Amino acid sequence: MLTMDNIVREGHPSLREVANEVALPANPEEKALLQDMLEFLKNSQDEKICATYNLRPGVGLAAPQLGINKRMIAVHFEDGNGKQYSYGLFNPKIVSHSVEKAYLAVGEGCLSVDRSVEGYVPRYARITLKATDINGDDVKLRLKDYAAIVFQHELDHLNGIMFYDHINKENPYAIPENAKPVE
Numbered sequence: 631m632l633t634m635d636n637i638v639r640e641g642h643p644s645l646r647e648v649a650n651e652v653a654l655p656a657n658p659e660e661k662a663l664l665q666d667m668l669e670f671l672k673n674s675q676d677e678k679i680c681a682t683y684n685l686r687p688g689v690g691l692a693a694p695q696l697g698i699n700k701r702m703i704a705v706h707f708e709d710g711n712g713k714q715y716s717y718g719l720f721n722p723k724i725v726s727h728s729v730e731k732a733y734l735a736v737g738e739g740c741l742s743v744d745r746s747v748e749g750y751v752p753r754y755a756r757i758t759l760k761a762t763d764i765n766g767d768d769v770k771l772r773l774k775d776y777a778a779i780v781f782q783h784e785l786d787h788l789n790g791i792m793f794y795d796h797i798n799k800e801n802p803y804a805i806p807e808n809a810k811p812v813e
């Protein structure tokens with residue numbers, strides 16, 4: 631099972647590189663890794679397992695955070711309306727997005743960042759994402775608000791972008807233009 635020891639931290643080159651597309655169909659090792667990433671997220675949200683293995687709770691994870699520069703992400707969370715999202719995806723891509731932006735009112739964190747970085751992270755309020763799932767099926771997701779924010783955080787990891795790159799340097803809590811807060 632994956633633990634925090636497998637997660638690289640700020641300064642590791644893979645967090646600042648553009649990850650490579652996975653040649654499809656994915657090989658057994660890539661499928662197993664995606665399964666492990668999803669299992670890590672579920673474990674990190676299980677009180678007992680989380681405490682036993684000293685995991686940080688996470689709702690998303692990208693392969694570059696494991697030092698693996700492949701375009702693979704996993705997400706496991708429930709949005710504010712109780713809708714569940716649990717996906718392991720190869721080669722996710724935003725195919726369209728809203729003009730309107732959104733930001734998480736409490737700010738963002740990152741499993742690869744062992745410090746608090748304050749400020750609003752402006753992201754698209756709505757995105758349409760295409761990918762290939764762990765079974766090799768095409769996936770098209772229309773996402774908004776919290777779900778859109780989580781997926782964009784993970785997609786950024788595939789392009790070497792950290793959440794704090796988006797924060798206004800002069801005034802971290804400046805309300806981003808044309809953006810709505812997501813509680």
Ligand SMILES: O=C(O)C[C@@H](Cc1ccccc1)[C@H](O)SCc1ccccc1
Nearest residue numbers: 687688689690738739740741742780783
């Ligand atoms: O480091 C990662 O990619 C995982 C992040 C994803 C994330 C952070 C902020 C906003 C959206 C997604 C971790 O999940 S950070 C810890 C966390 C845990 C529960 C809820 C929100 C953030």
Ligand code: NI
Nearest residue numbers: 739740741742
């Ligand atoms: Ni992160």
